[in-house]
Amino acid sequence: xxxNSVPSSQASLRIVDLLSTRRDEILNLWIAGRLESxxxxxxxxxxxxxxxxxxxxVEMLARSIREAGEADFEHPAFDDLxxxxxxxxxxxxxxxxxxxxxxxxxxxxxxVVIPLLAEEFEGSSESLVREMNYFTRLLDxxxxxxxxxxxxxxxxxIHQQRADMMELSTPVIKVWDKILTLPIIGTLxxxxxxxxxxxxxxxxxxxxxxxxILDITGVRTMDTLVANHLIKTVTAARLMGxxxxxxxxxxxxxxxxxxxxxxxxxxTTRAQMSDGIKLALEMIGRAVxxxxxxxxxxxxxxxxxxxxxxxxxxxxxxxTSITESNRQREKETKSFxxxxxxxxxxx
Amino acid sequence: MPSxxxxxxxxxxxxxxxxEVRALAVAxxxxxxxxxxxxxxxxxxxxxxxxxxxxxxxxxQPTQNAQGHNGLRLIFEDAGPGIPDINAAMRDGFTTGRxxxxxxxxxxxxxxxxxxxxxxGRGTRVIIVRWT
Amino acid sequence: xxxxxxxxxKVGRVLIVPIQFDMDDQTVMLxxxxxxxxxxxxxxxxxxxxxxLLEMVDSFIGRVLSDIAAMARIMDARTVVVGMQPAVxxxxxxxxxxxxxxxxxxxxxxxxxxxxxEFGIDDEDDAGNRELSGLAEQIxxx
Numbered sequence: 001x002x003x004n005s006v007p008s009s010q011a012s013l014r015i016v017d018l019l020s021t022r023r024d025e026i027l028n029l030w031i032a033g034r035l036e037s038x039x040x041x042x043x044x045x046x047x048x049x050x051x052x053x054x055x056x057x058v059e060m061l062a063r064s065i066r067e068a069g070e071a072d073f074e075h076p077a078f079d080d081l082x083x084x085x086x087x088x089x090x091x092x093x094x095x096x097x098x099x100x101x102x103x104x105x106x107x108x109x110x111x112v113v114i115p116l117l118a119e120e121f122e123g124s125s126e127s128l129v130r131e132m133n134y135f136t137r138l139l140d141x142x143x144x145x146x147x148x149x150x151x152x153x154x155x156x157x158i159h160q161q162r163a164d165m166m167e168l169s170t171p172v173i174k175v176w177d178k179i180l181t182l183p184i185i186g187t188l189x190x191x192x193x194x195x196x197x198x199x200x201x202x203x204x205x206x207x208x209x210x211x212x213i214l215d216i217t218g219v220r221t222m223d224t225l226v227a228n229h230l231i232k233t234v235t236a237a238r239l240m241g242x243x244x245x246x247x248x249x250x251x252x253x254x255x256x257x258x259x260x261x262x263x264x265x266x267x268t269t270r271a272q273m274s275d276g277i278k279l280a281l282e283m284i285g286r287a288v289x290x291x292x293x294x295x296x297x298x299x300x301x302x303x304x305x306x307x308x309x310x311x312x313x314x315x316x317x318x319x320t321s322i323t324e325s326n327r328q329r330e331k332e333t334k335s336f337x338x339x340x341x342x343x344x345x346x347x
Numbered sequence: 348m349p350s351x352x353x354x355x356x357x358x359x360x361x362x363x364x365x366x367e368v369r370a371l372a373v374a375x376x377x378x379x380x381x382x383x384x385x386x387x388x389x390x391x392x393x394x395x396x397x398x399x400x401x402x403x404x405x406x407x408q409p410t411q412n413a414q415g416h417n418g419l420r421l422i423f424e425d426a427g428p429g430i431p432d433i434n435a436a437m438r439d440g441f442t443t444g445r446x447x448x449x450x451x452x453x454x455x456x457x458x459x460x461x462x463x464x465x466x467x468g469r470g471t472r473v474i475i476v477r478w479t
Numbered sequence: 480x481x482x483x484x485x486x487x488x489k490v491g492r493v494l495i496v497p498i499q500f501d502m503d504d505q506t507v508m509l510x511x512x513x514x515x516x517x518x519x520x521x522x523x524x525x526x527x528x529x530x531x532l533l534e535m536v537d538s539f540i541g542r543v544l545s546d547i548a549a550m551a552r553i554m555d556a557r558t559v560v561v562g563m564q565p566a567v568x569x570x571x572x573x574x575x576x577x578x579x580x581x582x583x584x585x586x587x588x589x590x591x592x593x594x595x596x597e598f599g600i601d602d603e604d605d606a607g608n609r610e611l612s613g614l615a616e617q618i619x620x621x
Binding site for chain 1 (some may be wrong): 561570583586
Binding site (some may be wrong): 356359361362365366369379380382383384386390392394450452453454456457471 | 501503504505534535536537538539565566567569570571573574575576
């Protein structure tokens with residue numbers, strides 16, 4: 001990037017001189033404009049950072065134009081500047097600027113530079129118009145780069161957040177020995193349903209759970225695709241040896257499912273998750289009872305045990321005679337089954 | 348990774364094809380569930396070749412899509428009697444021979460791309476792709 | 480013959496069949512025959528087929544498992560398929576197979592519990608029961 005490499009016809013661009021010689025003046029005006037505007041948000045960027053960024057843009061712009069002559073923004077001379085804009089734009093996307101604020105930041109440089117350029121040219125209007133048009137064209141492209149990259153960065157962020165959400169949104173919880181629950185909340189798309197199914201089945205193996213409760217209380221809408229994923233999950237779980245219980249089916253979803261012709265007859269359903277848990281406990285041979293009923297049952301059992309003990313001690317008094325009669329009975333039985341005495345066999 | 352061609356001429360070759368596809372799927376970074384899908388679909392289609400086509404081959408081509416995702420393309424071809432009515436064969440519940448009718452529609456559900464061409468008397472070719 | 484390499488263990492009145500490697504079609508068919516002839520020879524009333532090490536079940540193996548269950552039933556024995564892996568189960572469902580008529584359980588323990596409680600198998604054979612529980616423990620530990 002030496003001066004020798006610059007073709008003579010392009011050396012005449014006044015905009016380059018302007019950006020270099022009156023850099024600080026331009027910066028001051030540009031930043032002042034930004035600070036005054038409604039867009040400036042000091043919670044997002046410090047004045048020092050803004051000034052540093054802006055200075056770099058002006059300097060790079062001067063350098064690139066000098067190198068590119070009047071070539072458009074696609075010229076390789078603008079590569080560094082483009083990279084820098086991408087970087088700024090990504091940072092701004094992360095911080096939560098709007099695309100509009102992003103574009104306005106760059107485009108507002110025009111309002112600062114054009115009057116100064118007119119000043120430089122004084123009378124010679126033809127060259128002024130040419131350079132003005134060129135500079136405007138450049139800034140438009142730069143603004144577009146900012147918006148374009150902003151959108152791409154937002155997409156990346158959304159993608160990342162979605163991945164995070166996925167992990168958060170498949171909480172398979174072990175509620176009891178051999179019983180898992182999967183509360184499903186929000187909108188189910190195919191990808192999420194797939195991930196949920198895999199997470200649940202994996203957890204079934206890890207915890208040796210024989211029952212899984214799928215609760216869809218938090219699911220607002222149900223379509224054929226999601227219903228099919230549910231059926232697929234239930235079937236796969238069955239193949240592995242676990243049973244599923246579907247709970248929290250709202251009236252709206254029940255209606256939709258019937259209207260869509262989805263056959264859920266193979267799936268055990270319960271209205272509330274608590275009913276599901278109760279059923280699951282019954283399936284593994286347990287029951288939920290009230291503490292009162294439990295203590296009554298315990299007392300009943302104690303009474304019965306006492307009664308039995310009394311009976312036993314009463315019987316013990318007659319123990320001898322009972323044993324005696326048993327022996328007698330055994331004797332009779334033996335003689336019945338072996339009519340020949342052992343001695344005869346030996347002979 | 349280079350393509351591989353495996354002869355499908357007897358029942359034993361079905362196992363060989365499965366092992367080959369498993370190894371490629373692992374090398375290409377497929378998740379366990381996708382490895383299982385690929386190995387299973389290989390088993391289904393390789394068996395079709397051996398049972399109905401008599402002899403044929405499987406070509407396995409590691410590939411990449413525009414987004415840079417790895418994929419595996421598998422081509423099964425035979426010079427057998429062909430399938431007279433492909434649409435019927437692609438319906439669930441269609442059976443030929445000894446109840447392997449689940450083969451084609453089921454196989455299609457295990458992959459992202461499924462293409463079948465058949466000419467009665469000339470043979471059948473099935474091309475499938477699954478992406479990571 | 481490769482088919483005879485899959486062991487069939489008789490414990491109490493139950494046959495335990497641990498499948499430990501990828502089987503070719505012939506091995507699968509041979510296994511079916513051997514299970515049925517062992518049922519006849521031993522008078523066993525339950526079959527536990529452990530597929531927890533099997534990395535794939537295609538329509539052929541799926542059909543053979545259903546067939547074994549149906550045939551064993553005619554011989555008055557119940558068949559339980561043990562330990563299908565999640566990836567295998569998902570793939571099987573996508574393939575459109577549900578192994579109708581086959582009972583499935585998570586592990587050998589659950590299998591033995593099912594044979595006892597639902598089908599009343601082995602109730603009258605306490606020595607066999609103890610042996611079976613010991614073996615289930617061993618298999619689960621390994």
